[in-house]
Amino acid sequence: MITENFRVLEVNLSTGRSAIRNVPGVETVLGGSGLAAKLHMEYSRPGLAWDDPSQPLVFAIGPLTGFFPLMSKTVCAFTSPLHGQYAESHAGARSALALRFAGIDALVIIGRSERPTVLHLGANVIEFMEAGYLWGKDALTTGKLLRRILKGSGHRTIMRIGPAGENKSAMACINVDTYRHFGRLGGGGVMGAKNLKAVAVEGNGSCDLPPGKEYSALFADIFRKLTDTDMMRKYHNLGTASNLEALNELKALPWRNLQATSDPGIGGITGERFADDTLLRNAACSGCPVGCIHIGFVREKFHKDNQYLYRQVGYDYEPIFATGSMLGLTHAPEVLTVMDEVEKAGLDVMSGGVALAWATEALEKGVVTQEQTGIDLRFGDAQGYMRAVHMLGGAVNDFWRTLAGGTMAAAARYGGGDFACVLGQEMAGYATGEVFYVAQGLGLRHSHLDTGAYTYDQSKAPKDVDKALTFLLEDERERVILTSMVACLFARKVYDPETLRQCLTVLGGQALADGLDEAAARIQKLRWQARASGGYDPMNVRIPKRFLEVETWKGRTDPQYLEELRLAYAGAIREMCGPEN
Amino acid sequence: MKHLIASRMERCIGCHSCSLACARLVHKCLSWENAGIRILSSGGLSTGFTAKLCLVCDPAPCAAACPTGSLKQRKGGGVTQNKKLCIQCGKCAAACPVDAIAQDRQGNPYVCIHCGSCVEFCPHDCLELREAEG
Numbered sequence: 001m002i003t004e005n006f007r008v009l010e011v012n013l014s015t016g017r018s019a020i021r022n023v024p025g026v027e028t029v030l031g032g033s034g035l036a037a038k039l040h041m042e043y044s045r046p047g048l049a050w051d052d053p054s055q056p057l058v059f060a061i062g063p064l065t066g067f068f069p070l071m072s073k074t075v076c077a078f079t080s081p082l083h084g085q086y087a088e089s090h091a092g093a094r095s096a097l098a099l100r101f102a103g104i105d106a107l108v109i110i111g112r113s114e115r116p117t118v119l120h121l122g123a124n125v126i127e128f129m130e131a132g133y134l135w136g137k138d139a140l141t142t143g144k145l146l147r148r149i150l151k152g153s154g155h156r157t158i159m160r161i162g163p164a165g166e167n168k169s170a171m172a173c174i175n176v177d178t179y180r181h182f183g184r185l186g187g188g189g190v191m192g193a194k195n196l197k198a199v200a201v202e203g204n205g206s207c208d209l210p211p212g213k214e215y216s217a218l219f220a221d222i223f224r225k226l227t228d229t230d231m232m233r234k235y236h237n238l239g240t241a242s243n244l245e246a247l248n249e250l251k252a253l254p255w256r257n258l259q260a261t262s263d264p265g266i267g268g269i270t271g272e273r274f275a276d277d278t279l280l281r282n283a284a285c286s287g288c289p290v291g292c293i294h295i296g297f298v299r300e301k302f303h304k305d306n307q308y309l310y311r312q313v314g315y316d317y318e319p320i321f322a323t324g325s326m327l328g329l330t331h332a333p334e335v336l337t338v339m340d341e342v343e344k345a346g347l348d349v350m351s352g353g354v355a356l357a358w359a360t361e362a363l364e365k366g367v368v369t370q371e372q373t374g375i376d377l378r379f380g381d382a383q384g385y386m387r388a389v390h391m392l393g394g395a396v397n398d399f400w401r402t403l404a405g406g407t408m409a410a411a412a413r414y415g416g417g418d419f420a421c422v423l424g425q426e427m428a429g430y431a432t433g434e435v436f437y438v439a440q441g442l443g444l445r446h447s448h449l450d451t452g453a454y455t456y457d458q459s460k461a462p463k464d465v466d467k468a469l470t471f472l473l474e475d476e477r478e479r480v481i482l483t484s485m486v487a488c489l490f491a492r493k494v495y496d497p498e499t500l501r502q503c504l505t506v507l508g509g510q511a512l513a514d515g516l517d518e519a520a521a522r523i524q525k526l527r528w529q530a531r532a533s534g535g536y537d538p539m540n541v542r543i544p545k546r547f548l549e550v551e552t553w554k555g556r557t558d559p560q561y562l563e564e565l566r567l568a569y570a571g572a573i574r575e576m577c578g579p580e581n
Numbered sequence: 582m583k584h585l586i587a588s589r590m591e592r593c594i595g596c597h598s599c600s601l602a603c604a605r606l607v608h609k610c611l612s613w614e615n616a617g618i619r620i621l622s623s624g625g626l627s628t629g630f631t632a633k634l635c636l637v638c639d640p641a642p643c644a645a646a647c648p649t650g651s652l653k654q655r656k657g658g659g660v661t662q663n664k665k666l667c668i669q670c671g672k673c674a675a676a677c678p679v680d681a682i683a684q685d686r687q688g689n690p691y692v693c694i695h696c697g698s699c700v701e702f703c704p705h706d707c708l709e710l711r712e713a714e715g
Contacts, residue, residue, distance in 0.1 A: 066611055069598070097597070101613055124686060154595075154621030154630075155613040206612030206685065209605060216605060223598075227704050281629070284596035286613075289704035291594035 001208055002026065002063050002509030006035060006105040011119060011126065013194055014053055014111030018126050023106075027511050027519075031062035032486035033088060034523035035106055036077035037530040040086055043108060046533045050079040051168060051193035053112035059099060059159075059199075060106040062486040063512065064503050066097045066207070067215075069223050070491035072285040074099060074182075075483060081186035081193075082170040082406050082425055085534030088445050088527070089187050092285035092488060093177035094203070098157035101203030113195040120150060123205030131197045138162045138344035139175040142198060152202040160198035161188040162346020164393035168192045169404035171351035171392070171426075175343065179283060179293050179314035183348040184425060184447060215506045222503075225494050227289050235292040235490050236282060240317035241271035243429075244325070250458070250553045252432045254321060256328045256379045257357035258421045258546050261431045265330030269320055274332050280312060285488070292490060298333040298340075311340045318448075321429030322353025326421075327360070328379030338385045345393025354426035355407045356388055358416065367416040372399045418545040432457035433554060434562040435468050437547050442538045442569050444476075444527055449489060451475040457554075463561045469568045477520045484523055525576045532577035538570035582657035582713045585618070585695045587632035592705040595620060595630045599699035599708060606698040608691065614683050617693030618708075632707070635659050635681045635693040643692065646676035652692065657713045659695055 005022040012018065029038045036058050043056035058077040065071050074095040080087035099107065103123045118129040129149075134142050139162035146158050157177055164172035165188030172188025173181040182188075191197070209215060226232055234242060247253040248266040255263045267273065278296035285293070299310040313336040323342060324335040342349045360377040362368045370376050374397055377384050395401040403410040407426055411417035421427040423437055424446025430436050432454045439453030440446055448454060451472050461467060478497075479489065487495050495503075501513035512519070543566065548557045603616035613619065618634040637658030644654045651666035652673050669688030674680075683691045697710035 206610045206615045284594040286597045289598045
């Protein structure tokens with residue numbers, strides 16, 4: 001039910017004290033992205049380093065979380081180790097419903113624990129568990145151990161870090177319930193800086209529902225749209241992995257550090273190939289009947305007497321791009337194996353894969369030496385990458401420690417910035433053209449999810465800066481509403497504005513429904529203001545030369561269009577960063 | 582007399598739609614726990630899911646343990662529930678051999694009444710409401 005205030009749990013790791021706060025603003029910032037930005041602005045200290053103990057780590061859900069299908073995501077906000085500014089990362093699994101059933105709209109963690117700790121929460125529990133014995137453990141082992149230690153199987157979330165997070169890597173993710181992640185911009189590093197190995201949330205409470213039959217009828221109607229139509233088929237069938245073949249065909253799939261955009265080796269890593277040869281089963285985030293999580297299976301002979309070990313690895317388009325085509329790996333089981341090692345290290349797979357691709361080309365070109373890397377890396381050599389993943393996660397020497405701070409940070413030190421595939425952060429898997437490069441490069445989360453720019457590039461839209469700019473701004477605003485609810489973006493066609501209004505109204509949020517458009521514009525601006533408060537100037541973002549060399553189905557990148565759009569978008573962002581008129 | 586049976590749990594994707602439907606439609610709340618069917622990962626997500634629900638015992642140990650008659654033996658197996666008679670003693674939950682009865686924080690028990698409200702919300706037909714044999 002829509003409440004008057006947000007219920008926010010503030011946990012201070014330095015003092016071991018907690019507080020429940022009633023925070024106003026439900027009608028103005030809605031929840032999710034809006035609430036995360038509001039709380040980050042309230043708690044963060046822009047003048048201090050990202051790893052200062054006072055900097056907050058925020059987890060926020062939205063007004064519709066759990067009440068409707070696919071309202072299943074959590075927004076994590078923090079000051080990023082990558083750029084020292086506001087960052088958002090989103091994840092599902094059981095995180096959102098666990099927070100809902102723990103009775104809080106947001107969790108704000110401040111301070112730093114003196115010793116490694118696990119924060120254990122629930123509707124009637126807040127406790128800190130000594131976790132020295134977990135420090136150094138990989139993200140998967142940590143999950144297994146905590147599942148054994150804590151009660152509440154199936155009705156909890158366990159958000160934890162691996163060695164990359166402990167090493168405060170800017171590429172460290174927060175692993176959520178094994179197969180989902182707060183992947184990008186270094187949230188895992190923030191947990192590491194706080195000596196926080198895991199946050200486990202028991203969803204052991206319940207919430208009231210509105211009286212009457214209207215709510216249940218609306219729920220059933222939306223549920224049927226999601227399950228009885230073909231709307232979501234793409235996601236549970238081959239999943240996002242179906243994009244591999246399509247993008248390769250378009251010459252828009254990054255290969256070998258974006259030295260090519262298409263390759264005949266695609267046959268080994270298509271969505272069909274993964275499904276036919278490796279797909280073990282699907283899984284779902286809690287509250288989502290779609291089940292888009294694809295779990296691949298790979299076995300590995302470790303002894304000549306037919307002794308095998310097996311790995312179960314969640315795959316998607318982005319992880320396959322990052323550890324497959326980007327690294328020149330064209331054999332699905334090898335890709336899954338590298339992905340599994342990335343999981344253990346607790347790295348964001350996109351950032352990690354793209355960083356390794358850069359390191360490989362840097363070695364090839366002599367920009368860095370094998371003495372510096374401590375390992376030879378070659379495109380297509382899975383064994384090398386399996387080892388390198390842990391060198392990156394473990395920050396084992398000067399080179400890997402530098403690279404853990406971001407590919408551009410490494411390029412600034414060693415050279416090779418021209419071929420660093422960095423658009424604000426390591427690129428997502430879309431070499432689709434100018435609009436995407438600008439969108440990720442300048443976008444708030446530097447994510448392919450800020451807007452659907454990669455789809456815009458694939459449309460027949462003309463090279464028109466004004467039109468592209470309008471698309472970027474409007475699409476971001478529409479998505480901000482969804483990420484404030486917090487919906488899975490796969491459900492964006494189901495949750496059109498009218499449906500969202502109905503959902504809010506039936507839960508008693510008529511005022512939120514009536515003010516949805518105004519809230520969208522407000523939250524869009526608020527997030528940019530949060531970013532700007534850390535010193536972000538979009539005018540300073542540059543698109544590396546490698547992206548100008550890309551050749552897609554449309555031909556080579558148009559440098560003039562790219563530059564004009566970059567300036568236009570940067571100008572529009574600057575405007576949004578400004579104070580309210 | 583119909584029984585709810587989780588006959589195809591190997592298809593389960595862990596979405597909890599069944600539990601949420603039970604809580605929403607039968608118990609009028611939003612919850613993972615306040616439901617007659619609850620889904621657990623069996624040893625972590627990597628090894629699949631199991632359902633906790635009433636296995637239609639006859640005689641039912643929970644009904645036998647209930648001191649007030651809030652839970653009564655149902656003809657053909659399982660129990661009927663009269664919530665007004667419950668004193669939140671927890672004897673039923675303790676008596677269930679398969680941990681199919683959950684208690685909320687106030688001690689109220691939640692047990693499957695085999696109404697089948699959850700069945701249509703399972704996206705993979707893991708559940709069926711089947712006529713009792715014999």
